[in-house]
Amino acid sequence: MTGVFLTILKRDLLLTIRQSTDVALVMAFFVVAAALFPFGVGPGPETLGRIAPGIVWVLALLAVMLSLDRLFQQDWEDGALELITLTPAPLPILVLGKAAAHWIGTGLPLIALAPLLGIMLNLTETAYPILIAGLALGTPSLSLIGAVGAALTLGARRAGLLMALLVLPLYIPVLIFGVTAVDAAVAGFSVRPHFLYLGAILLASLALAPLAAAAAIRNAVE
C-alpha cells in the first residue's frame, strides 16, 4: 500500500516539477496579494503588524484554493484519472498520495514564503515560529479538504467558483485556530490548545477526506 502511495506521490511531484510555472504563479499571487494590503489599510506599521497573521493565513487559504484545480482537473481531462481508478489499489490511498504531492507543491512553498510576508507586513518577531508551525500543521488539512472540493466539482460548470463556495466555508476552522495561535503567542498565552485543535482537524481530515474524495472521483469517471 505504501508502494502505491509512493508511486503516485512521485508521479505527481514529477509533474509538479515539470510544470513548475504553476507553483511559481501561486507563490507570486501570495506575495503580490500581500503587497496590496499596505495600500488598502494604510502603511502604518502598527496596523499592519496587528493584522499580519490574519492576512498571511487568509492568503494561504486563497493560494491553496487557487491551486486545487491542479489536483485532479488535468488528470480528469486527459483520462489519466480514469486509469488511476482502475488500478486494484484502494482509491483513498491514491487520493492521499495526490493530496500529499499537492501539499509539497503548494503548502511547503507557502510556508517558506511566509517569513517574507511577515517582514512585508511588520509581523511581531515573537510570532514567526508560531506562524510557521501553525502553517505547517494547518496547510496539510487545507490540501486534504480541498481534495474533496476538487473531486466534487470535476466536470461542473464554473468549477473554480463553485469550488470556492464549497471549500472556503470548510476552511474557516483552520483559519480560526491558525490565527488565534499567533494572537495567543503575541499576547503571551499558551499556544498549546490552538495547536491541539489544528492537529485534531488534521487527523480528522486525514481519515475522512480521502474517502469522500475517492467516492466523488468514482462518480466523476463513471
Add this chain to the structure above:
Amino acid sequence: MHRFANPARFMRVAERLLPWFLGLGGILLLAGLYQGLIASPADYQQHETVRIMYLHVPAAILAQGFYFGMALGSASFLIWKHPLGDLMARAMAPVGAALCFICLVTGAIWGKPTWGTYWVWDARLTSMLILLFLYFGYMALANAFDDPSRGHKPAALLAVVGVVNIPVIKFSVYFFNTLHQKSTLFAEGGPSMDPDMLLALMLMLGALGFLATAMAIIRLRGEMTVVKLRAARHGLNRHDDATQDVKHEETTR
C-alpha cells in the same frame, strides 16, 4: 424502512399527510402568535424584544434539523441508492436555507437592542453562517452539471461531509465562551424559563415544523415531477432518434 423507499408509495402517504400538516401548522401558528405576542409576559430585562425568540429559536432548531435530515437522505441515497433520499434532500435544501436565513436575520434584529450590534463573529453565529453557506453550496453543486443527473452524487456527498458542522453549532456555546447565550431550552434540570414563554416557544416550534415539512412535501412533489418529465422526454428523444433512423434508412434505400 425500505418499504417506504418506493417513491410512489411514499408520495401517497405524504400527500395524505399534507393537508393535515398545513392545517395543524396554520392552527399552531395562530395559537403561537397569540401566545407569543399577546398572552406571554415581556422579559424583565429585554422587555418586548424577547418575543423575537419565538421565531428565532424554532428557525434555528429547524434549520439544523433540516440539514441533518438532508444529510440522512443523502446518506441513504449513497448507501442503498434509493433515489427517494436524494429527492428528499433536494426538496429540503431551499426550505432549510430559508429557515437558516430567517434565524440569522431575526438574530441580527434581536442583537441590535440587546447586544448593541447586529453581528459579532461569535462561534455560534459564525457556525450558523457556515450552515447557510453549506446550504448554498449544496444547491449550487446539485445544479452545476450540464447533465442534471450527474449532480446527484456530488451534492449528496457534500451534504454528508457538511454534517461535521452540526455538532460544532450545537456545542459552540459551551466550548467557546462568547456572546451568544447558552441553551435555556435543553439546560440541565429542564428548561429554565417562564411556562408561558415556553408554551409560546413550543407552539411556534410546532407551527414552523409542520409548515416547513408541508413546504418540503410540496417541493418533493415538484422534484418528482421533474424526474418523471426528464425520463419521459428522454424516452421520447430515443423514440425520435429511432424513427429518424428508420426514415434515414428508407431514403438511402
